[in-house]
Amino acid sequence: MTRLLFTTVLLNALFLALLMPYYPWIPWIAAEAVLLCGLFAILPDGTGKRLCAAVVGGLYGMLAFFALSDLVVRESLGRPFNLYLELGVAGPVFDQMHGNLGIPLSLTLVALLLATFLGLAICVSRLLLRTGSGVPRGAAMTLTALGVVTLGISLISQPFAGLSAARTAAHQVRLAIDTHQSTASFRQHLEDNSAAVQSTPLAGLGETDVILGFIESYGISAVADTRYGPLIRPRLTQMEQTLADAGLHIVTGRLRSPVQGGQSWLAHTTLLSGQWIDTQLDYDIFLASDYPTLIDDLGATGHDTVAVMPAITSDWPEGRAFGYNRIYHSTTMDYRGPALNWVTMPDQYTWSWFQRQIRERADHTPVFAEVALISSHAPWVPILPVLDDWDSIGDGETFNRWKGAGEAPASLWRDPERVRDHYARSLDYALNVATEYAKRHVDNKTLLVLTGDHQAAPLITGDDASRDVIVHVISADPTMLAPFVGGGDQEGLRGFRWGAHPHSDQQGPSMASFRPFLHQAYSPPRIPVKISASDTIEK
Template identity: 40%
Template sequence: MLLRSLLLLLLPSAAFWWLPGLPDRPWIAVELLWLGAVLASLPARFARPLAWPLAALSTLLLICALADAGVRAALSRPFNLVMDWRLLAPAHGLLTRNLGAWALAIELGIALALIGVVVALALLLRSSTSLPPQRKRIAAAGSLALLLIAAPGFPRTAPLAAAAVTQTQRASAMLHELRTFARTLDIDPLADIADADLFSDLAGVDVIVAFVESYGADVLDDPRYAPLIRSELGDWAARFAEAGLSSASARFVSPVQGGQSWLAQTTLLSGQWIDSPLRYSLITSRGAPGMLPRDFARAGHASIAVRPANTLAWPEAPAFGYQRIVDAAASGYRGPALNWITMPDQYTWDHLQRTQRGNAQAPHYIDVALISSHAPWTPVLPVITDWDRIGDGSLFAEWADADETPEQLWRDSDRVREHYARALRYSLAVIGAYAQRYVDERTLLIVLGDHPAAPLITGGPRHAVPMHVISGDAALVQRFVDAGFSAGNLPPERGQAPQLSDFRSWLADSFSRSRERRRLLPPEQPDHVAAERDRQ
């Protein structure tokens, strides 16, 4: 019975044999065997009560290993139990809005499977405690032998124990780092700028910051995506020339990849590097001394957030200082939801123009989180040429069932990548059409990616995102060029990219009285210098 129980304890460790994304492939979860042998060597009255908590702990560590592989694949970083449990709610929302009732079935199945693992492990561990004294001595000797055998091969021989050590180390490091980060929230580099001077050179100018979902700089270089996306940026050039617009572009470093867009958005708005849910929680609960929406409100702009994906309350919103928030409920949209997408980007832009920019005398600061290029990337819509037809969005019902379902599409990774490129092109095409129609010399439109898509799409760790600035006032755009941006719609291919957290203070320095203008990007280097740097 002992041998049978110990062999059965090896079954959960089989999960480690096929897990993708683990940096160190385990051999076998030998600590499960060791726990069984230890319990078998103890008196039953002590061993039996330990079976259930040990089974629950082992299952939790198995979940951590599974989650580590999943987070590496989706977000290109390791899993941290302390901060990543907060991802359960967004993951539930993503599944529900893409798969409907199937999402609940999947979640219930996972929960039942985990309960089953706990019960099975507990029963196996308990069964190892019912042994005669002679076998208990054998089990004690065996447990010591297993420990000695496994120790030299750690962590590959004991991945559950390694997961416990790793998660403890990550939690300790993060808590220490958060204490350091908290001290930076007491300092605002814009605090010494008087309200009358802050963004004085943008007085009377509508400033619109548009975050494009999953728009990474890799799409400009990857041969799978570059022809389509570069073609769309070429269409921008034709549109802008016809409308008399100027543009400039650069690359920035985002704190995230594959998801958690709100971290990238908060990084740009706060000027702080927000690369974890814990940092986001800290900055929104404690409050940063400055945020771009609050900065522009100080300068006399009406500060507005447009969040078409927000279908629930946004409790962190007060930390940003918006005077008005336009979420899904306030959008007036009467068309269908398109899987995860609550409304297409073109409707968001049209509604913003009709209801926000057209109804106030004060200049606007508006940041908008676009969502049409968010997974699952189906259906992909055409751009409506006649914007006057958009109205309340009812016309989009035509495309509600016009493409593959997410379940059908995600069976084929090549098709997923194709749809990703098409969805991103749609988002960019709508921006180009909007700029041609509505951007003038009293508008500064800043378009940037929030983060690159997941490694499934990009093929590896990526953090660079493009930023484009567009205006009918060539002098405004020239300030970006003077700071290191490239004129036009393609960012420079070489050179060190600044972080998104650098943007807020630079923008204030460049457009405020009494501030000295400075470069944001380093000067371009000769090709042979750049090539040598890249080689190193």
């Protein structure tokens, strides 16, 4: 009898652990644990009982995997674990793991996790097999009845008793159904509109280089969070002054990203397409459609469309589906410096290479370039200085002096406070480099858009942070920027204003609104608007 009581208490604890993603809501009793102990105490020993115990143990191991994955995904991506979606991103997740930890440590971690879930499955199976031996039938029947009563109570008074395994399984089933329905709706939407929607030439940008730079993890928390604002807000003030001294103008606003913490390609596609794309399934559906994007718009305008993707380390068939004229990635950018953990090359090299190899060779053809800026990507170590002599960058060998600099990511990430400090410093570096590039190479025939792709993970921002990212638009021609802030009979992009500082208390529109806004602002011939110097300093 004592063994049955001990087994029931232990199984109850194991089943309640499945509810850790819902902490602090965790009841006292897991109804399934009590009922299973009673039922297995009644079952006669034999092959049938062992088989049932193995099945229950295997199911528990799978649910434990769901529960742990839910905790990890919530902390890293700010949303629940969804098996229906995660199967499509397993490859990129492992790529990031071995980029940060190395292949041996990554494989070891995967093996340890598999061993843990297998061990839990075996543990639950053996505990259930222990319930029958020497237990009076009356006690077994009483425990079974108690399990049934507890099951009923869990449907009425959840703070006292709950369905842990059933809730975990039902949550995944519900997410799968909802995701399937929303994905089917998105597919139908694209099918209904793809034939009718055409690329739209942006005549107002016809002679302008349009550069779209995605700054990794540059979210609104960089200025709104008291842990990061004291470093980043002065950087933005200096950015504004540096640009003004160089005869440049800047407007700044916010856009709401479809993702947080990762899956940057969903944010990129949302902004380029004007469609809200927040799942891998929607992304795959979009790529298979003929729906046009900003790439097609500017291609129709006469631009040479280029993608500069230093984080891509292998073949990228998805990139070809976007229709760029040319795609450059880490192995085709002539970099001879060291990799910096996950970051294949520093932003300063990316900007330098882009200017030398793309813009200076454009032969008077305007360029549209999507440039991925990855120095502010986790693990945020090491943090490099900005080199004053851009001419010395060359093929990047000058960065070899920082090979192996900084501590190992596995060491840094043991201390969340130091991780947050490195995050802020990496953003400071990315903004500093982008400012220096603009000072040197942006003119009145350039529209430089610097935007975050998403907020950093909840570990950095907190669980309830806005999903807005910061957007800067820079040019030497202030009339090029006037449509963003509006004026007269023009309607700007909500929340944008002159200067480098975004509104701290005004939510931004969706990233999907960016392409339609460009259509509105630049499709007809642009009418010059006289801008006074005082207009560009508004805060």
